[in-house]
Amino acid sequence: MDTVQIPQGDLLNLNYVRLDDALDMRWPGNPKRHDIPALAQSIKQHGFRDPSIYDGTLGAIPAGNGRLEALAYLRDTGEETPVGVGLDETGVWCVPMIFGADAASQAAAEAFGVDHNNLTIAGAGFTAVETARLWTTADTLRCSNASRKKTLRSSQLMMMILKRFFI
Structure with a gap:
């Protein structure tokens, strides 16, 4: 597979952020319930392959709140770092997050x-x-x-x- 250079535009960027920082960016207006143990089990089995999305217009994460909570559950219960989740130089869990192409309003x-x-x-x-x-x-x-x-x-x-x- 060849990669392509895109000169400009509303592009997406994948960056790693500390899990606790990502948890602070959750969308407080998200009323959806999440089955955290089931999400955590899926992440353990398959890795963390679906990054959360940050929207600068919203100033929060409109997509992926439950996955972040599942990662916190795994970390807090002493599980190993799942595939797709990194560790910073001090051993803090860091998660991939998508930035860019923010909503118009x-x-x-x-x-x-x-x-x-x-x-x-x-x-x-x-x-x-x-x-x-x-x-x-x-x-x-x-x-x-x-x-x-x-x-x-x-x-x-x-x-x-x-x-x-x-x-």
Whole structure:
């Protein structure tokens, strides 16, 4: 396979960042639930081959939050560093992350996060109810006044998903 030099444009870059730094960049508006033990098992078996994506417009990671949490779970339970994850000079886990080609707006970045997390779910033939179970709802019902804005955003995202895939 030959590589190609691309002169300019909105290109993607793969860079390694410390796992704890990546965890700090997770998208707080991502209401999707993750099966962390299952993700961790998959990473142990197959390696870390699907880097998270950072969006500069969003200022966060719209895709790959659960995979990062699974890596933290592996690290914190004493597992060996999976294939695809590096160690810095002090032994800290470092993960590949994709940067570049940021969304044109905050709304576009959030829509990408919804699509990236749900297009494969929609293709699996889940019903609206089954898809809704993948998203956190009970936690939003117990929110404090300070987190109402985040709760509203989560509700808006859920409506986007339902409209896009099921209505």
